[in-house]
Amino acid sequence: MLTPPPEAASILAYAQTLKGGGVERVLLRLARNWADLGRRVTLVIGDTSGPLAAELPANVPASVDVRVLGDPSYSGLRAVAGIVRTVAPDLIFCPGNHYTGMALYTRLRLGPRCPPIVAKVSNRLDRTDQGALLSLGYRTWLRLHPRFIDHVVAMTPAMRDEAIGAMHIAVDRISVIPNPPAPALTDEAPSWLPAGTFLLGVGRLAPQKRWDRMIAALPRLARGDVHLVILGEGAERTALEAQAAALGLQGRVHLPGYVSDPRAALGRAAAVVLTSDFEGVPGVLREALAEGTPVVSTDSSVAVREIVTGPALGSVVAPGDEQALVAALDHWLAPGRARPEPIPEPGTDSAQRYLDLFDSLVGIRRRA
Numbered sequence: 001m002l003t004p005p006p007e008a009a010s011i012l013a014y015a016q017t018l019k020g021g022g023v024e025r026v027l028l029r030l031a032r033n034w035a036d037l038g039r040r041v042t043l044v045i046g047d048t049s050g051p052l053a054a055e056l057p058a059n060v061p062a063s064v065d066v067r068v069l070g071d072p073s074y075s076g077l078r079a080v081a082g083i084v085r086t087v088a089p090d091l092i093f094c095p096g097n098h099y100t101g102m103a104l105y106t107r108l109r110l111g112p113r114c115p116p117i118v119a120k121v122s123n124r125l126d127r128t129d130q131g132a133l134l135s136l137g138y139r140t141w142l143r144l145h146p147r148f149i150d151h152v153v154a155m156t157p158a159m160r161d162e163a164i165g166a167m168h169i170a171v172d173r174i175s176v177i178p179n180p181p182a183p184a185l186t187d188e189a190p191s192w193l194p195a196g197t198f199l200l201g202v203g204r205l206a207p208q209k210r211w212d213r214m215i216a217a218l219p220r221l222a223r224g225d226v227h228l229v230i231l232g233e234g235a236e237r238t239a240l241e242a243q244a245a246a247l248g249l250q251g252r253v254h255l256p257g258y259v260s261d262p263r264a265a266l267g268r269a270a271a272v273v274l275t276s277d278f279e280g281v282p283g284v285l286r287e288a289l290a291e292g293t294p295v296v297s298t299d300s301s302v303a304v305r306e307i308v309t310g311p312a313l314g315s316v317v318a319p320g321d322e323q324a325l326v327a328a329l330d331h332w333l334a335p336g337r338a339r340p341e342p343i344p345e346p347g348t349d350s351a352q353r354y355l356d357l358f359d360s361l362v363g364i365r366r367r368a
Contacts, residue, residue: 006039007366008358012089012115014044014080014099017072018052020204020233020258022283023096023122026179028055030093033180033351035064042087044080047072051233051258077102081109090362091115093354096122096280100145107148116150116361118354121159124278124301125166142166146173151361153177153354155281158302175357178347179283181290184263192256193265198227199329200269200293202262202284203276205234205255210298212236213275213325215243215253220322222330226270227252231259267291271332276300277319282307289313292342296328313340 015024031041041064094103145167152174154160203209244253272288279301295314308314315328
């Protein structure tokens with residue numbers, strides 16, 4: 001007896017560029033996993049230049065059809081609506097907050113012919129970094145989401161609760177599915193790691209990440225021999241290099257660029273640091289704790305304290321509290337400080353959980 005095909009046999013997802021963001025990196029991982037599980041996946045990418053290009057799924061079962069638009073602008077993603085008409089996927093996956101505007105555009109263009117849209121919450125919704133007027137506009141925008149998004153995925157229970165409050169979405173239209181963990185590629189010490197003790201940051205060199213806070217804290221630490229390594233690339237590189245030079249830290253601040261597998265560095269760091277204004281679910285914190293490395297993070301997301309559940313794992317400080325940041329770093333740099341016991345990352349079954357959700361939504365639509 002033949003097994004009937006899955007309801008969501010064909011999935012379409014999209015991203016603007018492959019410059020190295022966590023949202024896009026997870027999307028590529030999920031696309032490969034879905035293809036490995038027998039689904040047809042169409043990836044629409046505005047521009048494939050960038051460090052994540054090497055992670056494009058290729059040569060996988062059922063193949064991943066990558067459609068390159070040749071336009072890195074956000075508006076270039078308006079082409080998604082036309083590709084949906086041509087490909088006729090069973091479901092559209094919107095990989096993060098940044099992309100929900102194009103989900104609305106696609107819904108408006110296709111009307112009743114638009115397949116179900118599932119959107120993942122990838123960043124904090126309570127944006128304390130915004131001014132009053134921008135914050136009001138953003139809250140209004142979030143409350144529109146249930147009108148054009150069929151289902152929302154949050155990565156943790158706290159993010160689910162935040163999304164329910166911010167979007168006013170029904171509880172049965174939101175699920176919790178963690179990101180799948182990244183596969184480890186090597187355990188060898190990278191050649192670019194400094195000798196001696198170092199702190200490690202992983203993330204784009206973007207204003208949101210506020211790496212300037214970490215560089216400013218470095219000369220204030222009790223130990224004067226500690227190095228700082230930040231793995232990532234972005235528009236803030238020149239400003240961060242200038243800041244390090246102005247503080248006389250050229251030999252202690254290292255910016256090797258984007259690294260596809262930071263785990264070997266994570267396991268060797270004295271602590272992993274995150275100084276962002278806002279985050280979603282910082283995967284680097286989970287990756288660090290999986291290696292038994294303590295973390296120091298700003299309270300940049302409701303998910304941070306779901307990951308850093310106690311003082312044995314790390315320290316959580318308020319964004320902008322320079323004194324608390326320095327004190328937390330000094331604590332973990334103290335000689336003989338015990339490191340956490342490794343904590344396995346969740347999400348090994350996340351790709352299948354997504355597919356179960358997709359099948360359910362497509363089945364409901366077809367039976368309606």
